[in-house]
Amino acid sequence: MRTVRFQVADMHCAACVMRLEGLEDELEGVERVEASYHRQQMEVTFDEARLPLEAITAAAAKMGYPIQLIE
Amino acid sequence: MESLSFANLLVLFITGLTTGGLSCLAVQGGLLASSLSHQVERDVAASPRRSAQLAAPIAGFLLAKLAAYTLLGFLLGALGSVFQMTPLTRAVLMLAVGVFMIGNALRLLNVHPIFRFFNLEPPKFLTRYIRRKARSSSEGLLAPVFLGALTVFIPCGVTQTMMALAVGAGSPWAGAAILFAFTLGTSPVFFAVAFLTTQLGARLEKNFRIFVAAVTLILGLVTVDAGLNLAGAPFAVSRLWQANSAAPTAAAALADENAPLVLEALNDGYAPEVLMAKAGQPLELHVVTNNTRSCSRAFVIPALKVEKLLPATGTEIIQIPPQTAGTVMPFTCSMGMYGGQIRFQ
Incomplete structure (x- = not known):
């Protein structure tokens, strides 16, 4: 399991938080997503063996949120 | 409301x-x-x-x-x-x-x-x-x-x-x-x-x-x-607007000193918005409703702590104690959406 943090652009309400956290149900291999509207960040815990990091970025971009890895 | x-x-x-x-x-x-x-x-x-x-x-x-x-x-x-x-x-x-x-x-x-x-x-x-x-x-x-x-x-x-x-x-x-x-x-x-x-x-x-x-x-x-x-604040935008529009019809009401002040509570506000009154003597304010349904029926004079629910049709009489000349007494509905003022001189 690996936990990474992303900066999320274009998050403009609590609804976006809910949408982004929906990734934990949509992406196979994602364990947990914690998004914060106030910090404009999202923390993702996922299984590297099952899911490449790029798949998370791509899935978020598809939802309309460009994300950038910060740690 | x-x-x-x-x-x-x-x-x-x-x-x-x-x-x-x-x-x-x-x-x-x-x-x-x-x-x-x-x-x-x-x-x-x-x-x-x-x-x-x-x-x-x-x-x-x-x-x-x-x-x-x-x-x-x-x-x-x-x-x-x-x-x-x-x-x-x-x-x-x-x-x-x-x-x-x-x-x-x-x-x-x-x-x-x-x-x-x-x-x-x-x-x-x-x-x-x-x-x-x-x-x-x-x-x-x-x-x-x-x-x-x-x-x-x-x-x-x-x-x-x-x-x-x-x-x-x-x-x-x-x-x-x-x-x-x-x-x-x-x-x-x-x-x-x-x-x-x-x-x-x-x-x-x-x-x-x-x-x-x-x-x-x-x-x-x-x-x-x-x-x-x-809150009766004199700097509410709607109040500043009223302050700049001295109603000529209201001035005429001052002519008869003993007549009560008459205010109509309409569905879309109060008429007239500016009432002129004589300073230094007790007054009666008659608030008249005629089939009024809006929130203007919940009548408030913040300065006097008066809050009345007016009948849909009828007249509510409110006693106003003597005021000094130059006093501006705002009145409003309970939501603060409609309002006006009484000016004493």
């Missing part, structure tokens, strides 16, 4: 129709779409009856949502009525609501990260539960109805400001009416979007954000002004 006029409710309905629907789409529209997805998958054959089959769960979702928000408005209004002691406390509440709205508008405009605190985030366990429920919901009418009612726990920004307004209304029925009218307004947009993807919902919201912010900002400024009005 004992009675909301039809015009007030129409404004709320249109707010729901325009800004509310769009701003709530991203999350609640998504819920609706995912609760319907099973239905859509099942009817993948796309028979001509598909839309009719989808209409029932969408209507179920929206009706449950409407009922839940109306109940919420009732409870918030009841909460507001507990604190509704004096016009001044209500004025403070209105000011807070107005500031909340303006903060939300500035948040939408991305003016500064600090304004993000004006958006209240529902607790994580709740959003997770609702989201999972939407995904796992089986076909049938029960799931959409249940989810529709649950949306009450995940209000979007504009809805939160409407909830604040319901508290400010200070009566359970007014609170219920406010959220009913607003939620009803959001329904057509939801109904339309139920056939589209959640993706489009998010895009729509982004593109209309400036518009949503502008409307929220205007609502916020109007509410702050109403609060100032209700």
Whole structure:
């Protein structure tokens, strides 16, 4: 399991938080997503063996949120 | 506020129709779409009856949502009525609501990260539960109805400001009416979007954000002004407007010193807006209603701590103690929406 943090652009309400956290149900291999509207960040815990990091970025971009890895 | 006029409710309905629907789409529209997805998958054959089959769960979702928000408005209004002691406390509440709205508008405009605190985030366990429920919901009418009612726990920004307004209304029925009218307004947009993807919902919201912010900002400024009005503050915008418009008809009323002051409470305000009165002597103010239905019936003179619910038709007599020359005594309805002043000379 690996936990990474992303900066999320274009998050403009609590609804976006809910949408982004929906990734934990949509992406196979994602364990947990914690998004914060106030910090404009999202923390993702996922299984590297099952899911490449790029798949998370791509899935978020598809939802309309460009994300950038910060740690 | 004992009675909301039809015009007030129409404004709320249109707010729901325009800004509310769009701003709530991203999350609640998504819920609706995912609760319907099973239905859509099942009817993948796309028979001509598909839309009719989808209409029932969408209507179920929206009706449950409407009922839940109306109940919420009732409870918030009841909460507001507990604190509704004096016009001044209500004025403070209105000011807070107005500031909340303006903060939300500035948040939408991305003016500064600090304004993000004006958006209240529902607790994580709740959003997770609702989201999972939407995904796992089986076909049938029960799931959409249940989810529709649950949306009450995940209000979007504009809805939160409407909830604040319901508290400010200070009566359970007014609170219920406010959220009913607003939620009803959001329904057509939801109904339309139920056939589209959640993706489009998010895009729509982004593109209309400036518009949503502008409307929220205007609502916020109007509410702050109403609060100032209700507090009897001389610098409320609507009051400054009155101060600059000395009504010539009102001056004539001063000619007969012993005649009572007569004020008409109409559906859209008070006439005349400026009353001239003689200083240094007690006066009678006759407030006349004639089939008046709007909130102008809840008549307040903040300076005298007078608060009367006028009859729909009739005359209420209010005794005014002697005032010094130059005194300006504002009067208003209990929501601070309509008002005027008595000038003593």
